[in-house]
Amino acid sequence: MKKLSIILLLFCSALLHAQQLKVSADKNPAIVGEQILIQYKINTQGDNFKSPNFKGLRVLSGPNPSTQSSYSFVNGKSQRSSSTTYSFYLKAVKEGTYTISPASITVKGKKVQSKAYSLKVVKENKKNKAQQKALSDNLFIKVNVSKRNIVIGEQILVTYKLFTRFDLHNTELTSLPALNGFWAKDLEASSRFKRDVVDGIAYNVATIKKSVLTAQKSGELIIDPMELKCSIRIQKKRNNRDPFANFFGGGYNVQEEFISSKPIIIKVADLSNPPPNYKGAVGKMSIKSSVDNTSINANDAITYKLTITGTGNIELIEPLTIQFPEDFEVYDPKITDRIFEGGMKRSVKTFEYLLIPRYKGNYSIPSTSLVVYNTKKKQYETKKSSKHTLTILASKNNEQETGTTSQQQIRTEQKDIHYIFTESNLQVIKERVIRPSLFYILFFLPILLFILLEIYNRIVGKTDTSSSDWKNKKANKIALKRLKTAQICINNNDFDGFFEEIEKSLLGYFADKFKVASADLSKETVSTYFKSSAIENAVESKFIALLDECEFARYAPASNKNAQMDAVLSKAKNIIIEVETALK
Amino acid sequence: MKRLIFILSFIFTLQSFAGQQLFLQANSEYANENYTVAISLYDSVLTTGLESSELYYNLGNCHYKTQDWANAIWHYEKSLQLEKKEKTIHNLELANLKIIDRIEALPQLFYKKWWNNLTQLFSTKTWQILALLCIGFVLILRLLNQFTSLKNKLFLRILYPSAVILLFITHNSYVQNFVKKEAIIFASVVTVNSAPTSNSAELFSLHSGSKVEIIDTIGNWKNIKIANGNSGWILQSSIKEL
Numbered sequence: 076m077k078k079l080s081i082i083l084l085l086f087c088s089a090l091l092h093a094q095q096l097k098v099s100a101d102k103n104p105a106i107v108g109e110q111i112l113i114q115y116k117i118n119t120q121g122d123n124f125k126s127p128n129f130k131g132l133r134v135l136s137g138p139n140p141s142t143q144s145s146y147s148f149v150n151g152k153s154q155r156s157s158s159t160t161y162s163f164y165l166k167a168v169k170e171g172t173y174t175i176s177p178a179s180i181t182v183k184g185k186k187v188q189s190k191a192y193s194l195k196v197v198k199e200n201k202k203n204k205a206q207q208k209a210l211s212d213n214l215f216i217k218v219n220v221s222k223r224n225i226v227i228g229e230q231i232l233v234t235y236k237l238f239t240r241f242d243l244h245n246t247e248l249t250s251l252p253a254l255n256g257f258w259a260k261d262l263e264a265s266s267r268f269k270r271d272v273v274d275g276i277a278y279n280v281a282t283i284k285k286s287v288l289t290a291q292k293s294g295e296l297i298i299d300p301m302e303l304k305c306s307i308r309i310q311k312k313r314n315n316r317d318p319f320a321n322f323f324g325g326g327y328n329v330q331e332e333f334i335s336s337k338p339i340i341i342k343v344a345d346l347s348n349p350p351p352n353y354k355g356a357v358g359k360m361s362i363k364s365s366v367d368n369t370s371i372n373a374n375d376a377i378t379y380k381l382t383i384t385g386t387g388n389i390e391l392i393e394p395l396t397i398q399f400p401e402d403f404e405v406y407d408p409k410i411t412d413r414i415f416e417g418g419m420k421r422s423v424k425t426f427e428y429l430l431i432p433r434y435k436g437n438y439s440i441p442s443t444s445l446v447v448y449n450t451k452k453k454q455y456e457t458k459k460s461s462k463h464t465l466t467i468l469a470s471k472n473n474e475q476e477t478g479t480t481s482q483q484q485i486r487t488e489q490k491d492i493h494y495i496f497t498e499s500n501l502q503v504i505k506e507r508v509i510r511p512s513l514f515y516i517l518f519f520l521p522i523l524l525f526i527l528l529e530i531y532n533r534i535v536g537k538t539d540t541s542s543s544d545w546k547n548k549k550a551n552k553i554a555l556k557r558l559k560t561a562q563i564c565i566n567n568n569d570f571d572g573f574f575e576e577i578e579k580s581l582l583g584y585f586a587d588k589f590k591v592a593s594a595d596l597s598k599e600t601v602s603t604y605f606k607s608s609a610i611e612n613a614v615e616s617k618f619i620a621l622l623d624e625c626e627f628a629r630y631a632p633a634s635n636k637n638a639q640m641d642a643v644l645s646k647a648k649n650i651i652i653e654v655e656t657a658l659k
Numbered sequence: 660m661k662r663l664i665f666i667l668s669f670i671f672t673l674q675s676f677a678g679q680q681l682f683l684q685a686n687s688e689y690a691n692e693n694y695t696v697a698i699s700l701y702d703s704v705l706t707t708g709l710e711s712s713e714l715y716y717n718l719g720n721c722h723y724k725t726q727d728w729a730n731a732i733w734h735y736e737k738s739l740q741l742e743k744k745e746k747t748i749h750n751l752e753l754a755n756l757k758i759i760d761r762i763e764a765l766p767q768l769f770y771k772k773w774w775n776n777l778t779q780l781f782s783t784k785t786w787q788i789l790a791l792l793c794i795g796f797v798l799i800l801r802l803l804n805q806f807t808s809l810k811n812k813l814f815l816r817i818l819y820p821s822a823v824i825l826l827f828i829t830h831n832s833y834v835q836n837f838v839k840k841e842a843i844i845f846a847s848v849v850t851v852n853s854a855p856t857s858n859s860a861e862l863f864s865l866h867s868g869s870k871v872e873i874i875d876t877i878g879n880w881k882n883i884k885i886a887n888g889n890s891g892w893i894l895q896s897s898i899k900e901l
Contacts, residue, residue, distance in 0.1 A: 351726070492750040495720050497690055499713035501678045501704065507741065508837060509787045517791050518826060521798040528805060 092506040094119065095181055098175075104195035109172050115161040115189055121180040124161055135249075135304070135333070137163030156328035157621035165197040166333065186458040213240040216283070216303060216336040225501045227290050228357035228388050229450050230418055234264075235284040235301055235336060238273070244306040244329055248283070252336075256296040256343070257288040258391065260417035279544055287417025289388045293314055302335040350455055353446040354395075358387010358418065362445045363459035372437050379428040381408075381460060383441065389422045395445060397428070400438040404431040421554070432467040439464045473614065510515050554651035557584050558644060565640050573640050574625040577647050581618065584651060614653055621646050668687040678709040689717065694724045712741035719750060728757045729867040729899075736870070736901050740836065743779060758868030764886040774831070783832040789827035797822055840873040842883070842898040849898075851891035855880030862891045871898065 094117075101112040106341070115124075115138075125140055144157035159180075167359065174191040219234040237246065264285040271280040283303070288294065346353075360383055367378045381397070383389055390412060396509045399405050405428060412424040442462045449456050509517075555562075557580045564573035586592065589604040605615040621643070628639060668877035685700035698721045704714060719734035735751040738744070765777070774829070781789070797818045804815070847867050853860040855877045867870070874890065881898065884890040 081723055382748055490753055492723050492753050493746040495717040496688060496713035496746075499679075499682055499711045499717075501682060501709040501711050501714065503674075504708055504710045508783045510835065511833060514787050514791070514829070518794055521794045524798060525801060528801065579877055 094185070094187050096178065096180055096187050098178070098189045098192045100192070100194060105199045106197055107167055107196055109166070110195070111165045111167065113137075113163045113165055113175070113192070113194075115178050115180075116158060116175060117180055117182065117187065118156065118158045119181040119182055120157055121159055121187065123181040125177040126161075126163075127192075129165060129173070131167075131169070131173050131286060132172070132175075132194070133168060134167045135164040135166055135331075137161070137165075139163075157643060164331075167194075170196045170198045172196070193263070198463065210332060211334070214238070214305060214307070214332065214334055216301060216334055218301075218336045218339055220298075220299070220339055220341065223340070224344070225290055226344045226346055226357065226448065226450060227293055228346075228391075228448065229343075230287050230289050230358070230388055231341065232416070232419055233284075233286050233288055233298065233339075234282060237281045237283050237303065238271075238278040239268075239281075239305070240276070240278055241305075241307045242309075243279075243432060244308040246283075246306070247304040248301070249304045249333065250300075250302040250335075252301045253299040254286075255299075256290065256292045256294070257298075258291050258388075259288050260390070260414075261286045262416060265412065286605055287419055288341075289418075290341070293343045293345040296341045298339040298341065300335040300338050302333060305332050306330070306332060307332060309359075339547040349448075350446055350457075352444065353448070353455065356387065356389075356392055356445060356447045357450060358385055358389065358447060359449060359451070360385030360387055360389065360445065360447045360458060362443070362458045362460045364440075364443065364463065366440070366463045366465065369463065370466045371432070372468045373432050375431070377430045377432065377465065379430055379440060379463075381428070383424045383445065384421065385447075386421055387418055387420045387447070389424045390425060391648045392445075394426050395443050397443045398441050399428075399430060400432075400440070401435070402432060402434045402438065406430075420527050427543060431632065432465070435467045435469045437464065437466055551648075551652060553655055554648045557581075557651060558647055561647070565637075565644065568637075570636055570640070571629060574629045574643070577643055578622060578625050581647055581650065584654075585618070588654065598627045616649060617646070617653075618650055621650065663721070674707055675709060678704045678707045681707070682714065685717070688723060689724075692724070694721045697721045699723070699786055708743070712738040712744060712747070714738075715741065716747050716750070719747075719754070723750065723754055726757075728754055729843055729845050732758070732868050732870070733845075733899055733901065734801050736841070736843065740901065742782070754868070759866035759868040762869060762886045765888050775835070778832045778835060781832075783829065783836045786825065786829040786832045790822065790829045793818060793822040793825050840900060842871050842873055842881070842900045844869045844871065844893075844897060846897035849893050851883070851889075851893050853887070853891060855892045857883070863889060865893075873898075873900065 097116045099116070101114075105111045111132075113129075120142065124138060124140065138161040140159060140161050142157060144155065147154045147156075153427070173194045173196065175194060175195045177188045177191050179188045181187070215238050217236045219232075219236065219237060222229070225231060228244050262285040264282040266281050266283060268279040268281045271278050284301065288298075297424040305428055307330045309330055363382045363384070365380045365382070367380075371377055379397075379399075381395065383392060394408050394410065408426040408428045410424070410426055412422065414422040416426075427601050440463045442459045444460075445458045447453075447458060558577070561573055561576040561580060564576055582597075585601065585604070589608060591604065601618070602615060605612065619622070624643060624646075628643070681700055681704045684696045684833070688694075688697040688700060698718065701714060701718045701721065706870075715738035716736045719731045719738060722731035722734060731754045732751065733755060735747055738747045755814045779784075785867070797815065798817065800815050804812075844865050844867050848864055849866075850861045850864045853862050869885065871883040871885055871893075873881050874884050876895075877892075880892045881895050882890065882892055883898070
């Protein structure tokens with residue numbers, strides 16, 4: 076009965092505490108560097124566990140959930156219980172008091188929170204330090220670097236070796252070295268332990284990691300430490316009371332230790348004045364090219380193979396620019412490489428181009444050059460492939476190659492500057508221009524001369540203009556001007572107007588000549604003026620006759636009026652010209 | 660006097676011979692892709708007091724090959740000042756593609772463009788000589804008209820206006836080639852200020868190789884104008900005048 080009550084009590088208490096997340100640590104206070112186990116336990120199944128914030132503490136592993144369930148049957152009563160535990164392995168780096176924030180879990184839709192937990196971490200004591208020293212003497216990672224001062228693109232081999240004198244149960248990489256500024260290639264490393272003697276002490280040595288690093292940028296690059304979790308098997312002290320255990324060699328305790336390598340600084344130098352076509356190849360390489368067929372029909376394929384062999388960052392070499400003939404169809408290269416030790420050993424990289432010549436003719440593939448920086452000689456080397464001349468014959472299937480009928484446009488894909496002038500007419504540096512003052516003087520001097528000439532002509536040259544044709548021309552001009560309206564009348568067939576106009580113009584003309592008012596001038600009075608002037612009498616008679624004719628024509632209808640008008644006009648013109656020439 | 664002329668001409672031929680030798684030597688260095696050596700050789704030709712458009716062109720090519728775009732452009736422009744050559748124009752265009760700034764030139768009115776193209780057909784000196792020859796012809800014909808019975812009025816009628824047109828072209832050419840001052844920016848980046856003081860507002864920035872026109876100068880400051888019409892002030896030290 077008593078038992079039952081106890082069970083009932085337990086049951087009740089279990090019920091009471093069913094929904095509590097309990098937190099516990101295996102040691103509190105803990106020592107710096109020690110491994111601490113923190114457990115969160117709940118007496119039921121829960122889900123959605125939210126990890127607490129371990130501020131300042133390093134989480135080695137976790138949360139590791141584990142569930143337990145038990146079933147008991149006591150006195151005909153069955154009871155089931157289950158519990159879930161989430162454990163964390165922590166490590167403190169510095170002493171102090173750490174507060175771990177509450178963790179939470181959802182149980183049947185209800186959120187259960189743990190209490191905040193305070194963990195004290197104290198400094199290790201001397202004994203512990205000695206232990207630590209003993210540990211670091213007997214278990215450590217050594218990093219070997221082939222070279223510490225390199226140039227960009229140069230490769231180094233980095234080897235991580237684990238030295239141990241313990242019986243290692245298990246090792247696990249916890250953090251891989253971050254390789255900032257390096258291009259890394261891991262090599263196969265045998266992790267089997269070998270015996271090695273260092274300073275008279277025998278160690279078991281295993282190569283954990285081996286990589287070839289290629290520097291991608293200059294400056295001081297740091298290879299971050301590598302961290303390893305080692306489980307050391309320590310034999311339990313003999314327990315004399317347990318003969319079986321003694322017989323079977325006893326149990327083991329597994330102690331977990333974290334060891335890390337030292338960071339390594341690699342100095343990477345920039346390459347000084349690289350040649351323009353340097354593409355970053357470093358090492359010792361040679362280049363070779365081959366063509367599978369030098370004489371082929373058009374539209375058949377040729378394989379052009381470029382092989383780079385040697386050591387160095389061969390793997391990083393990009394396809395080179397090859398000046399294939401314009402008439403060739405070029406496909407993207409097939410790149411194959413056989414890299415050994417990440418390029419530390421002689422490796423091969425091949426670029427295979429498939430070319431299809433489209434037209435017949437003789438073509439050549441020029442040699443391609445690869446600039447390599449030789450780290451041993453510390454200088455650039457230009458490696459050249461061979462030049463290939465290809466003879467392309469006419470295509471077999473004629474309908475393919477249209478040959479001469481289809482013209483192709485000349486393509487200029489690459490533009491380059493023209494070549495230099497090989498000859499030059501060098502001249503002493505001088506004024507490249509006639510000084511403007513001199514130029515304007517030279518230019519305006521002739522103009523000044525013209526002006527002077529014109530002035531001279533105006534003043535002196537009047538007599539000079541007596542040359543007959545000059546005068547004729549002028550007289551003609553005057554006559555035309557005077558008889559302009561008459562001419563218009565002819566054009567308009569204005570018969571009456573014409574004769575009136577002729578009369579008026581002629582009278583007006585003479586009035587101007589004799590310097591009298593035209594009203595004073597009439598057929599009767601004109602003779603007196605003629606006598607006073609230098610004009611010949613013949614002109615006078617002609618003038619009078621013309622006036623008469625005009626008058627007559629105006630009142631007597633004539634048959635051929637147009638011809639008459641023309642005749643009258645020319646007569647009038649002649650009179651004016653005669654007077655003009657006579658007067659001058 | 661005669662001896663002096665002889666000596667002078669001798670010195671000149673000697674100098675030009677030495678220059679020619681240097682020029683050829685530089686050409687072979689260029690062929691061997693030793694561009695920096697070629698540059699120093701070409702420069703030494705310049706220091707002997709000789710020049711030619713080809714020399715500037717070759718120097719431009721050397722700078723182009725060493726990817727010194729500003730210098731390349733400067734020398735091509737210099738070469739074009741002496742003589743307008745197809746090759747130089749082509750190379751200058753390519754060099755202008757390499758620089759950072761891409762300045763869109765303001766579109767010109769068509770008649771202005773024609774006028775400028777006509778002006779650039781010959782060098783200023785050629786235009787000057789043409790104008791003088793034309794006016795000289797006019798003078799001769801006019802005098803022949805005046806004093807002899809030889810008459811050629813038609814010729815005179817053509818030559819009179821052409822002399823005037825040539826005068827205008829010559830003037831335009833002179834202004835373009837000698838009054839208008841241009842420069843190439845040599846500093847890698849220059850901020851163009853709104854006034855000739857360093858604490859004035861920064862309007863825009865130009866990079867090496869861009870061509871600017873110098874409008875005005877105050878102290879160390881140059882008032883510059885670029886092809887798209889923007890203008891501002893920059894320090895004299897950042898440019899190299901053509």
